[in-house]
Amino acid sequence: MTTAHNKADSQSRGEYDLVIAGGGLVGASLAVALQQLQTSRDDALPLKIAVVEAIAPDSNAQPSYDERTIALTYSSKLIFEAIGVWQGEVEQQACALERIHISNRGHFGICNLDCRDMHTPALGYVVPTRALGQALYREIDTHDNITLLCPATVSTIKQHKNHVDVQVAQDSQAHSLQAKLVVIADGGRSGLLDQLGFVVDSQPYPQQALLSIVSVDRDHQHKAYERFTPAGPLALLPVSDKRYAVVWTETTEEIEQLTALNDEAFIQALQQAFGHRAGLFSQPSPRKAYPLKQSQVASPVQQRTLVLGNAAHTVHPVGGQGFNLSLRDVASFVETCSEEETLITDLGAPEVLNRYAQQRATETKRVAHFTDSLLSIFSAPSPSLKFGRNGALMLIESLPFAKRALLKRTMGMAKHQPKLARGKRLFKAPASK
Numbered sequence: 001m002t003t004a005h006n007k008a009d010s011q012s013r014g015e016y017d018l019v020i021a022g023g024g025l026v027g028a029s030l031a032v033a034l035q036q037l038q039t040s041r042d043d044a045l046p047l048k049i050a051v052v053e054a055i056a057p058d059s060n061a062q063p064s065y066d067e068r069t070i071a072l073t074y075s076s077k078l079i080f081e082a083i084g085v086w087q088g089e090v091e092q093q094a095c096a097l098e099r100i101h102i103s104n105r106g107h108f109g110i111c112n113l114d115c116r117d118m119h120t121p122a123l124g125y126v127v128p129t130r131a132l133g134q135a136l137y138r139e140i141d142t143h144d145n146i147t148l149l150c151p152a153t154v155s156t157i158k159q160h161k162n163h164v165d166v167q168v169a170q171d172s173q174a175h176s177l178q179a180k181l182v183v184i185a186d187g188g189r190s191g192l193l194d195q196l197g198f199v200v201d202s203q204p205y206p207q208q209a210l211l212s213i214v215s216v217d218r219d220h221q222h223k224a225y226e227r228f229t230p231a232g233p234l235a236l237l238p239v240s241d242k243r244y245a246v247v248w249t250e251t252t253e254e255i256e257q258l259t260a261l262n263d264e265a266f267i268q269a270l271q272q273a274f275g276h277r278a279g280l281f282s283q284p285s286p287r288k289a290y291p292l293k294q295s296q297v298a299s300p301v302q303q304r305t306l307v308l309g310n311a312a313h314t315v316h317p318v319g320g321q322g323f324n325l326s327l328r329d330v331a332s333f334v335e336t337c338s339e340e341e342t343l344i345t346d347l348g349a350p351e352v353l354n355r356y357a358q359q360r361a362t363e364t365k366r367v368a369h370f371t372d373s374l375l376s377i378f379s380a381p382s383p384s385l386k387f388g389r390n391g392a393l394m395l396i397e398s399l400p401f402a403k404r405a406l407l408k409r410t411m412g413m414a415k416h417q418p419k420l421a422r423g424k425r426l427f428k429a430p431a432s433k
């Protein structure tokens with residue numbers, strides 16, 4: 001560990017191994033996960049890391065740590081456990097997701113996913129993003145080798161063969177940082193990708209997602225519901241104390257109307273859209289709408305630059321894949337930096353970045369394809385797909401191998417996952433003397 005004095009020294013010189021632009025869910029997870037490289041081997045040198053975040057993690061304007069609850073896959077829980085983020089407030093506030101009931105409004109086909117079929121205690125966990133933010137920033141605070149600049153924004157990045165220059169604006173002043181690698185984890189909103197000429201394929205969805213938390217009159221028994229409608233999926237995720245997090249996808253006009261309803265009218269609309277299978281709903285929290293888009297960067301790496309999180313790929317929230325995919329990217333990058341049991345000290349070396357990009361290309365495409373397939377099979381408005389939809393759900397329900405494939409994808413445990421996502425150590429345990 002560097003001392004507080006060394007940390008201040010390195011900050012004043014502005015030299016880092018890595019600068020992370022954006023301390024949202026993904027950027028902060030990367031800073032914390034990289035500590036694995038330092039604690040797992042006695043001879044590992046502490047990497048000097050700067051996290052630059054525009055909005056304080058406890059601010060109401062924070063886009064990553066807001067009122068949302070998100071569904072973490074079982075593999076994401078294993079990653080957070082390995083990097084010390086799970087233990088404490090996250091675990092206390094997490095609600096285990098043991099079963100998922102998938103159905104199609106107005107049709108007879110259904111499919112049930114159950115963690116008992118995978119011999120795991122849960123398929124995943126539903127967690128408030130605020131709790132994740134608190135745990136991640138607590139970890140960042142405990143590590144002397146991480147410097148947090150917040151509120152501060154990365155304004156420009158200049159790439160060179162052996163380093164990057166990163167300009168940061170903080171307190172109306174400009175600072176220059178130098179690093180071997182810059183990671184862009186800004187959610188794709190701040191123009192840094194454009195500035196560096198990254199090619200991004202991006203399309204808005206004609207729908208939005210409305211989020212709220214509602215009470216229900218019975219125990220949810222850790223069961224989630226994904227109900228497909230022609231406009232999009234309507235999901236209920238179990239949270240603590242007889243409550244569900246509602247993720248309701250509808251056309252933009254419909255979402256505007258739903259958001260404007262008073263509590264009573266909203267509950268009526270929800271009950272009508274979902275039916276009574278999960279119980280009687282009441283007491284909705286304030287509704288918040290999120291615009292949806294699909295985007296994908298052509299390549300996540302360039303000279304001494306790596307793109308992660310929503311900046312690299314944004315998928316529809318159906319199936320809760322977005323952050324989970326990014327967290328596996330983080331785990332994969334950390335593993336790439338520890339190849340062959342040796343810590344790589346130049347994290348921005350071209351061979352490191354290219355190896356990472358190769359490793360993740362297939363998985364990124366698979367998740368985008370999985371999300372698209374769910375939407376096109378189950379939410380396409382075409383009535384001619386009616387029998388196909390019912391058939392698909394019934395087929396999955398009746399074919400054990402098809403169900404197992406869906407379970408693995410849902411849990412983030414499809415093949416070729418990074419070690420941390422499989423609950424494995426990065427380095428072999430030192431031989432006992």
Ligand SMILES: Cc1cc2nc3c(=O)[nH]c(=O)nc-3n(C[C@H](O)[C@H](O)[C@H](O)COP(=O)(O)OP(=O)(O)OC[C@H]3O[C@@H](n4cnc5c(N)ncnc54)[C@H](O)[C@@H]3O)c2cc1C
Pocket residue numbers: 021022023024025026027052053054055062063064065069070071072152153154155185186187188189190192209211247290308309310311317319320321322323324325326
């Ligand atoms: C409705 C909805 C439901 C979802 N549900 C799930 C789910 O159940 N499961 C799941 O896995 N995923 C889910 N997701 C996706 C998940 O929310 C995202 O994948 C995740 O938030 C992406 O995190 P990020 O850190 O990449 O980006 P962001 O959350 O956008 O964070 C980017 C950060 O960068 C900062 N920043 C921006 N520009 C700069 C700059 N120039 N300098 C410094 N800092 C900067 C911002 O302040 C912010 O803190 C959902 C998304 C939505 C919209």
